[in-house]
Amino acid sequence: MVRDIADFLYWIALGLMVVIVLLGFWVLRLKQHVGERERQLAAAREQLVRTQKLRALGEMLSGLAHAFNDVFTPILGRAQLLGGRVTDPQLKHWITIIERSAMEGAKTARRMQEFTRHRGPHRSVPLNLNTLVSESVDATRPRRGESIELVRELGQVKNVSGDPLALREALENLVNNAIEAMPDGGTLTVATSMDGGEAVVTVTDTGDGMTPEIQRKIFDPFFTTKENASGLGLSTAEAIVQRHGGQIEVESVPDKGSAFRVRLPLAGSAPRAQKLSGVPRPRAGAAARCLVVEDEANVRDMIKDVLTIGGHQVTLAVDGSDAADMFKTETFDIVITDLAMPRLDGLQLARIVKNLRPHTPVLLLTGWGVTLTVDELEEHGVDAVLAKPLRMDEIFAAVASLVPGPTKPEEKA
Ligand SMILES: Nc1ncnc2c1ncn2[C@@H]1O[C@H](COP(=O)(O)OP(=O)(O)O)[C@@H](O)[C@H]1O
Ligand SMILES: [Mg+2]
Structure with a gap:
């Protein structure tokens, strides 16, 4: 009788132990699961905060850009009117400086606007990418200096459609970054090609390159690793390219160099724009x-x-x-x-x-x-x-x- 009770208790204890062990496993898995979910939630929250911040910033800048525009328009207009009347070369020169400064100011306002991703009633015309690339590279010639070798590998590309001024600005920003990444000289390669149904422009440098941490932030507005730089170049470029239905891809190795690839959809039927x-x-x-x-x-x-x-x-x-x-x-x-x-x-x-x-x-x-x-x-x-x-x-x-x-x-x- 006593043995029966002892046996009984033994089995009960064994059963309980198994249950406890199983419970232990279950709790452990639950914990892992919760941890995973918490991480996902934190990431989502971070992303949301970032989006909200950017939106707030965008709205603020949009307002500022608008106000600046109304300031620069009369300055520019009056300077041009004056320029037409004045004959004294010294005065003419000064007026040109005023005009150019107002234009620069207006350009800055425009950059602020670009990454708010507002769609302006932008021009949309069929564009030859090779011409666009050549123009962008030519515009940056003064900054290139002697020590940077330029290589053009322009392939046969079909037309894309878009706003030539905006796209040129996007490309110029990439080229300028490439130049700035090679303070001691190097090779700047601009290439165009077709990839599937897309036209591709690649801007490659043999410069400083970027660590993965830096790469993660480069498209953030105001992110810069340079002194006296705006940090708006890539966010602007990205906004412009996205507005054209394209995207920018980056590959970079520290101390070896970087490649920025811009993919753009081809021009469809002639746009009404x-x-x-x-x-x-x-x-x-x-x-x-x-x-x-x-x-x-x-x-x-x-x-x-x-x-x-x-x-x-x-x-x-x-x-x-x-x-x-x-x-x-x-x-x-x-x-x-x-x-x-x-x-x-x-x-x-x-x-x-x-x-x-x-x-x-x-x-x-x-x-x-x-x-x-x-x-x-x-x-x-x-x-x-x-x-x-x-x-x-x-x-x-x-x-x-x-x-x-x-x-x-x-x-x-
Ligand atoms: N070709 C490049 N090589 C190395 N770093 C680059 C390159 N392009 C961009 N970057 C990095 O991305 C940052 C942001 O670029 P950008 O938005 O053009 O702003 P800015 O040029 O004013 O700093 C740069 O400060 C630099 O750290
Ligand atoms: Mg830049």
């Missing part, structure tokens, strides 16, 4: 009756002076609804309007203009923070877009192209 895009071809323009709509007084007056000098008649409106009222009673050959305005914006105005008189062209002036597609612009009746800060010759060219002048006999055919 062309009609809207960029600066229209200048034609011998006639004096046009222009309605200029702009809420920023400095910019408004600048445009007026520029157009007046170009022999045009100018009527000013301080915002969209002011302009709409004028347009109902007066006839104009062209409406030149800012986009962002209180009460009635440029797009709404364009629609009113087209409803009242469908043949009156509308030229839209935008800053860079604009999120309009070509379709939206066409739908509202916008005929052309110019980005601020405006250049005098661009304004003339746009007006000349949009306002049909007295056609010369040979043009009639």
Whole structure:
């Protein structure tokens, strides 16, 4: 009887031990699982914070860029006007410096804007990648110096489609980085090729290279390992390339060098953007009756002076609804309007203009923070877009192209 009880207890104890061991295993696995999940959560949280930070930064910069643009536009415009009047070479030189500085400032504003990934109504035209690469390399020649050997390996590439200025800027940023990575000289190779359905540009240097830790951060805005550098080159380049439906890949070995590969989709069927895009071809323009709509007084007056000098008649409106009222009673050959305005914006105005008189062209002036597609612009009746800060010759060219002048006999055919 006692033995039976002892046996019984023995089996119970054994059973319990097995259960405890199994439980132990189970708890261990559970812990591993929880640990794994916690790590994933932390990573996701980090990513979210980063995204939020970038977005906040982007919005702030977008606002700043816009404000800067309105500052640089009149400086640039006035400097160009002055440049046309002044004959003293010394004064002319000073004015050129003012103009160039304003242009540089505007470019910086644009860079700030780029990585906010806002889609501007950017030009989209078929582009020969080899030409684009050559131009980008040529633009950086002064920085290259004697000690850097340039190798071009330009292959047969099909056209891509996009904004030539923006893409050139992206490529220039890559080339500049390559040059900066080779302070003691080396070889800079630019190559183009086709890979599957994509066109590829590779910028390779034999410079400093990057550690994996650095590589992880290089596309972050403001990340830099250089003194007096903006850290915006790659984030800008990436934003531009992504906006074109492409991507940038990096390979790098410390002390050996780096290769940046830009992949871009090929140009599809001819984009409709062309009609809207960029600066229209200048034609011998006639004096046009222009309605200029702009809420920023400095910019408004600048445009007026520029157009007046170009022999045009100018009527000013301080915002969209002011302009709409004028347009109902007066006839104009062209409406030149800012986009962002209180009460009635440029797009709404364009629609009113087209409803009242469908043949009156509308030229839209935008800053860079604009999120309009070509379709939206066409739908509202916008005929052309110019980005601020405006250049005098661009304004003339746009007006000349949009306002049909007295056609010369040979043009009639
Ligand atoms: N070709 C390269 N070789 C080595 N490091 C590079 C290269 N390109 C970029 N980098 C690294 O990425 C960082 C960010 O580049 P970028 O965004 O162009 O900013 P910046 O050139 O103003 O520093 C650089 O500071 C550098 O550390
Ligand atoms: Mg750079």
